[in-house]
Amino acid sequence: MLHDPNRIYVFDTTLRDGEQVPGCQLTTGEKVELAIELEALGVDIIEAGFPISSPGDFQSVVEISKAVKQPTICALTRANKGDIDVAVEALKYARHPRIHTGIGSSDMHIKHKFNSTREEILARGVEAVKYAKQFVEDVEFYAEDAGRADLPFLAQMIEAVIAAGATVVNIPDTNGYCLPDQYGSKIKYLKDHVSNIEQAIISVHCHNDLGLATANSIAGLQNGARQVECTINGIGERAGNTSMEEVVMILKTHASLDLHTNINCRRFYDMSCKVSSMMRMPVQPNKAIVGNNAFAHSSGIHQDGFLKNRENYEIIRPEDVGFPDASIVLTARSGRHALKFHLDRLGHHLDKNELDVTYKKFLELADRKKDITDDDLNELVSQLLVK
Known part of the structure; x- marks a missing residue:
């Protein structure tokens, strides 16, 4: 089914799962603006919303379908005909429509969410896929809480929905429960035990409740999944979803994995800032890839090594x-090499003795003051010249 066996399809759910964060709701206009940016970023599938959940979500799917040309536009539903009918209507302008339907797969969900049985849930899942398939060719099935599901039953469910017409099977770690080796093994089990698995793409959808969403997603891709579901900045319900920029840059940095995406990585920083601003959700400074401190070096040992060779x-x-540039941040932990770098940048070329004197004064200042500015450095040098 895949033309390139090493291509990873990027499924962005910033506008659906990401937007479920309290206080981060977007207008339809804002969603369309972000969808156009996601298209420029190179995402393959945009999950535009959950059409039956509200008139606003319905309208967003309609307008995004009109505005976006290349990516597949996906609408989420539960496993019932009413949801699917509304999704079909919302997707009527989509050039590449996909319906994303599904149901719980763990005994916890089957018993305590649906008050049902495995047999009944399996039948409902199959029926939903068959119904959706009447309207669109591309149907994705999610086995909710697959992270805690019984493996043989999960395999049975996945085999049945593929036979019913599912083109993508989503194996969500809905509660962020799995360890990477457990999640990777789950994907491998499905690859090895589902007889028709080659007829569908396996998708990973991981949550970050234990901080393992990115690690679990990578483990899934290493074991045969070829679609990753993620959000910009890792936003999402509770502790968030898998961060798109982290997964994409891991694949890019670890060439030995021999996996690649069509994402234009140079757009990550701007995209991160746009999502953060529109959703009024600040990015933590130490966030990997796009945080303000991601390329900031403040320890003297690190600064010295960095200035000798960045790759240290x-x-x-x-x-x-697309990050503006690495920064050498001056703190009380900074060394002479970092101070000299900034003094040279400002045009102050000091000899060894002058640098030693200035460095002592600098340390005294840095112990008192959190942020050392160019004005502070100029003042230190002017004190030296006075003496």
């Missing part, structure tokens, strides 16, 4: 993700 302390170049 950088495995990604800032420009690769």
